[in-house]
Amino acid sequence: xxxxxxxxxxxxxxxxxxxxxxxxxxxxxxxxxxxxxxxxxxxxxxxxxxxxxxxxxxxxxxxxxxxxxxxxxxxxxxxxxxxxxxxxxxxxxxxxxxxxxxxxxxxxxxxxxxxxxxxxxxxxxxxxxxxxxxxxxxxxxxxxxxxxxxxxxxxxxxxxxxxxxxxxxxxxxxxxxxxxxxxxxxxxxxxxxxxxxxxxxxxxxxxxxxxxxxxxxxxxxxxxxxxxxxxxxxxxxxxxxxxxxxxxxxxxxxxxxxxxxxxxxxxxxxxxxxxxxxxxxxxxxxxxxxx
Numbered sequence: 652x653x654x655x656x657x658x659x660x661x662x663x664x665x666x667x668x669x670x671x672x673x674x675x676x677x678x679x680x681x682x683x684x685x686x687x688x689x690x691x692x693x694x695x696x697x698x699x700x701x702x703x704x705x706x707x708x709x710x711x712x713x714x715x716x717x718x719x720x721x722x723x724x725x726x727x728x729x730x731x732x733x734x735x736x737x738x739x740x741x742x743x744x745x746x747x748x749x750x751x752x753x754x755x756x757x758x759x760x761x762x763x764x765x766x767x768x769x770x771x772x773x774x775x776x777x778x779x780x781x782x783x784x785x786x787x788x789x790x791x792x793x794x795x796x797x798x799x800x801x802x803x804x805x806x807x808x809x810x811x812x813x814x815x816x817x818x819x820x821x822x823x824x825x826x827x828x829x830x831x832x833x834x835x836x837x838x839x840x841x842x843x844x845x846x847x848x849x850x851x852x853x854x855x856x857x858x859x860x861x862x863x864x865x866x867x868x869x870x871x872x873x874x875x876x877x878x879x880x881x882x883x884x885x886x887x888x889x890x891x892x893x894x895x896x897x898x899x900x901x902x903x904x905x906x907x908x909x910x911x912x913x914x915x916x917x918x919x920x921x922x923x924x925x926x927x928x929x930x931x932x933x934x935x936x937x938x939x940x941x942x
Contacts, residue, residue, distance in 0.1 A: 653783045654800065662770060662790050668767065669730035670705045677728055678707040682735040688774065689736025696735075712737065713743055715746070722747050732769045739773030742781045743789045751788045780886060784808050797863040807885040814879055 654662050670678040678700070682693040695708060700707055712718040725732070733744075744751065746795060754766045771782060771791045782789045784805060785798060797805070 652787055652789065653778075653793045653797050655793055655795060660794075662792065665768060665790075666700075666731050666733075667703060667705065670700075670707070670726075673704060673706060674709050675728055676706045677730045678733070679711045679725060679729050679731070680707060680723065680733045680735060681712050681737065683708060683737045684713050686709045686736040686774075689772075693735045696733075709762070715741070719746065730767050732767065733772055734769065735772045737773055737775075738769075738771040739775045739782070739791070740777065740779055741773065742779050744771055746784055750789065752787065779897070780804060780808050790868070804886055804942060807882040811879065811882050811886070814875060814882075817875070855887070 666678065680693055680697065683721075695735045697707060697709060707807075710721050712721060715737070718734075723734070743749070751765070755763050756766045757763055765788050767788070769789045771789060774798065777795065778791065778801070779794075783789050783801070785808070825885075
């Protein structure tokens with residue numbers, strides 16, 4: 652699941668509601684120590700949450716192995732986990748070995764919800780599509796990349812899910828896997844033959860076909876596999892590209908200031924002052940690194 656900046660109120664309200672217990676800490680923020688932007692954003696976000704009487708714990712991490720180790724030690728009463736500066740390029744549920752069904756609880760109204768939610772607040776791209784489209788437990792805060800640049804990938808992702816369901820339905824009906832292996836062997840043989848022999852081989856194959864229904868089933872399976880390969884290439888395109896950061900160099904401030912404006916926590920003068928301090932901090936650290 653993902654949220655655009657325009658819908659910042661919904662995930663923020665969820666965090667406040669799930670962390671409303673003032674006696675225990677129910678919110679943990681994991682922040683990457685390798686990003687100055689992430690550190691500054693975490694500081695400002697924690698101040699905003701503390702103003703609304705939310706108890707939280709900030710855990711700096713130096714890498715994904717460190718992140719996984721700290722996550723495994725979380726108490727069961729932690730309802731919200733925020734990842735700042737990390738998590739955007741990995742499958743969160745698979746990485747943390749999360750079973751979403753184990754975190755589902757029933758509310759007083761009889762509806763179901765997740766006991767714990769994870770919020771990914773990261774500038775690293777490309778996004779992992781399983782976080783965006785395949786999980787209701789993971790919430791990604793996006794800067795517009797999904798709607799503007801990942802429309803084809805979104806369609807391909809959901810189409811692949813439909814094809815997987817169709818294959819599962821056929822296997823449940825008792826279709827023999829040997830037929831699938833024979834079809835795959837035929838696909839390999841077809842690609843290895845010369846174009847001059849294609850027409851003759853096609854005629855011979857039709858003559859050998861014992862039944863038109865079986866031939867149609869084989870052709871439909873081949874078309875489905877070809878469609879799956881094409882869709883996988885569409886999805887793998889962004890994943891194989893060189894990692895980069897999102898187009899907004901002040902991505903974190905964009906979200907934090909959006910929260911401030913919506914909830915009236917800061918005036919425009921305070922926001923501009925925060926921007927100035929943030930930029931000066933980054934420039935100073937970069938200057939120290941070059942010396």
